[in-house]
Amino acid sequence: MSCTSADKDHAYQSFSRPQWAALRDAVPLPLSEAELERLRGINDDISLEEVEAIYLPLSRLLNLYVHSKQRRGDVLEQFLGRKPSLGPYIISVAGSVAVGKSTTARILQALLQRWPEHPQVELVTTDGFLFPLEELKKRDLMSRKGFPESYDIRMLLDFVRSVKSGEVAEAPIYSHLTYDRIDNASQSINRPDILILEGLNVLQTGIDYPHWPQRPFVSDFVDFSIYVDADESLLKQWYVERFLSFRDGSFRDPNSYFHHYAKLSQSEAAKTASKIWEQINGPNLRENVAPTRERADLILTKSVQHQISQIRLRG
Numbered sequence: 001m002s003c004t005s006a007d008k009d010h011a012y013q014s015f016s017r018p019q020w021a022a023l024r025d026a027v028p029l030p031l032s033e034a035e036l037e038r039l040r041g042i043n044d045d046i047s048l049e050e051v052e053a054i055y056l057p058l059s060r061l062l063n064l065y066v067h068s069k070q071r072r073g074d075v076l077e078q079f080l081g082r083k084p085s086l087g088p089y090i091i092s093v094a095g096s097v098a099v100g101k102s103t104t105a106r107i108l109q110a111l112l113q114r115w116p117e118h119p120q121v122e123l124v125t126t127d128g129f130l131f132p133l134e135e136l137k138k139r140d141l142m143s144r145k146g147f148p149e150s151y152d153i154r155m156l157l158d159f160v161r162s163v164k165s166g167e168v169a170e171a172p173i174y175s176h177l178t179y180d181r182i183d184n185a186s187q188s189i190n191r192p193d194i195l196i197l198e199g200l201n202v203l204q205t206g207i208d209y210p211h212w213p214q215r216p217f218v219s220d221f222v223d224f225s226i227y228v229d230a231d232e233s234l235l236k237q238w239y240v241e242r243f244l245s246f247r248d249g250s251f252r253d254p255n256s257y258f259h260h261y262a263k264l265s266q267s268e269a270a271k272t273a274s275k276i277w278e279q280i281n282g283p284n285l286r287e288n289v290a291p292t293r294e295r296a297d298l299i300l301t302k303s304v305q306h307q308i309s310q311i312r313l314r315g
């Protein structure tokens, strides 16, 4: 298979959509009707043609990478005379708010679970590691939610390090409904074969901590990183559309942090979402998220209707 171009600056091989989709034929496990049905359950808006053309070959590639890591473990076992503790294979998914990180991660989780070599695939979002609302308020960070300083980075690094060391680890859970970490709840990660870690900040090297000069980064524990990319005009549109659908759905719940927005007219709600984008998510994208893109092993570029138009693979 030939590529359209090699991005010399960043050593990426670039694939157009048809070139990548042609790789589907090499995937030994086509999707069954039942699996298609399950994928449909993740998100009504996902096109199943997109899953087969783009995400199925991607799951095959990831399967090969995981396999190669497992084989390296076998070599180490032969050398050491005992089983090395390799920890799970960690895949990270980065990108802007509303680019579709969580949807991409959920599709990959469903597809990767199908491979017999790694049936247990867990998914964790770094949203849970945002400081609780009370703490964000105390630190005057309510208009900086999603920025590097709004995360409890020590807690996140402790979590990833524990998972990678083969320990059972607990991840806090975030609720988009209450806009806050859920009290007394956590997701137990019990030595899965693969962990998918999804969030704005997974490729960030971030802020300097004067008292922690040699701090590690999340990426130090990640085996394969993906950045989902799109033009900001599309991202803003997807953010506003998602906000409007929440207005018709979860905002109606009296427990919703944005309950007061439920009574806004369509155009008032669109204006509000647009303002939140301009004040918080847009600047965060430009200052902290987009600059991490070229640290990723794979860049998926989306165009209209979330269609992947280009795939760039490092190496």
Ligand SMILES: Nc1ncnc2c1ncn2[C@@H]1O[C@H](COP(=O)(O)OP(=O)(O)O)[C@@H](O)[C@H]1O
Pocket: 043, 045, 046, 047, 050, 095, 096, 097, 098, 099, 100, 101, 102, 103, 104, 238, 241, 242, 305, 306
């Ligand atoms: N592949 C896709 N096809 C269609 N719609 C999608 C796709 N991925 C995401 N979306 C939609 O885009 C919006 C943002 O997706 P989401 O996964 O919540 O993004 P993120 O986790 O990056 O904030 C949601 O409304 C979601 O339904």
Ligand SMILES: CC(C)(COP(=O)(O)O)[C@@H](O)C(=O)NCCC(=O)O
Pocket: 096, 097, 098, 101, 102, 127, 145, 146, 199, 200, 276, 280, 281
């Ligand atoms: C929790 C988030 C930081 C991350 O969102 P995600 O990428 O998971 O959609 C974001 O949804 C957020 O709360 N941003 C602050 C501004 C806003 O309310 O959109």
